[in-house]
Amino acid sequence: MTHDTNADSPAAHPRSRWFVLAAVAGGVHTGITLYWAIGGRALLWTMGDAFIAKFASVMWILYPLAAVKAVGAFGPLWFQSHQWQPSRSLIRLVYWCASVVLLIWGGLNTVVSNLVLFGIIRPSAGYDRPVMIGHAWIWDPLFVVWGLGLLLGLTLTRTASNRQANIFAPLI
Numbered sequence: 802m803t804h805d806t807n808a809d810s811p812a813a814h815p816r817s818r819w820f821v822l823a824a825v826a827g828g829v830h831t832g833i834t835l836y837w838a839i840g841g842r843a844l845l846w847t848m849g850d851a852f853i854a855k856f857a858s859v860m861w862i863l864y865p866l867a868a869v870k871a872v873g874a875f876g877p878l879w880f881q882s883h884q885w886q887p888s889r890s891l892i893r894l895v896y897w898c899a900s901v902v903l904l905i906w907g908g909l910n911t912v913v914s915n916l917v918l919f920g921i922i923r924p925s926a927g928y929d930r931p932v933m934i935g936h937a938w939i940w941d942p943l944f945v946v947w948g949l950g951l952l953l954g955l956t957l958t959r960t961a962s963n964r965q966a967n968i969f970a971p972l973i
Contacts, residue, residue, distance in 0.1 A: 819957060820877040823950030826943045827874025831867050838863035847935020873899055874947065877954055893955060900951035907944025910936050 833844060838860060845853060856862070877896055914937035916922040918930075 817878060817881050817954065817958075819950045819954035820881060821950075823947050823954060824874050824878050826947035826950060827870060829943055830940070830947070831870040831874055834863050834867040834870060838867060844935070844939070846931050847939060849929045849932040851929075852932075877951060881958065896951055897955055900948045900955065903944045903948025904952065907941045907948060910941040911945060914941060 837845060880892060913922065914933050917924060917928055917933055918937055
């Protein structure tokens with residue numbers, strides 16, 4: 802690891818490991834989305850027969866979804882390694898928002914799905930157990946890990962230049 806005397810340089814803040822964690826969790830989501838887009842079937846049972854039947858004719862939508870997921874998963878690592886500066890505050894704000902959405906969405910769905918699986922919540926119309934398992938133990942916990950990695954990476958890579966004279970100073 803190199804050390805830089807400039808306190809705002811990425812080398813002075815070797816905290817990209819959190820962005821790596823986010824990239825791994827987001828990369829799993831991205832990979833399975835691409836896999837399903839090209840016709841793969843593994844783990845598709847976690848989405849349910851009704852979902853599969855409803856979206857069978859528009860599976861092409863998974864390609865742009867995978868692209869968005871890829872930018873969300875790997876973007877922070879890329880931006881940090883390339884020290885890209887234009888609109889950095891806006892880019893960081895977008896990733897801050899994404900981390901919050903991932904944490905809230907994934908956290909709530911993980912908790913609720915597990916409460917259903919353990920019989921604490923009993924849906925009146927019943928539920929699809931394999932789908933609930935997918936949400937409780939695979940997809941939504943990955944959203945939480947992804948969001949947490951982004952949040953910690955963004956928090957720990959804040960620099961003085963990110964905070965100076967900026968209306969979003971508390972965020973970036």
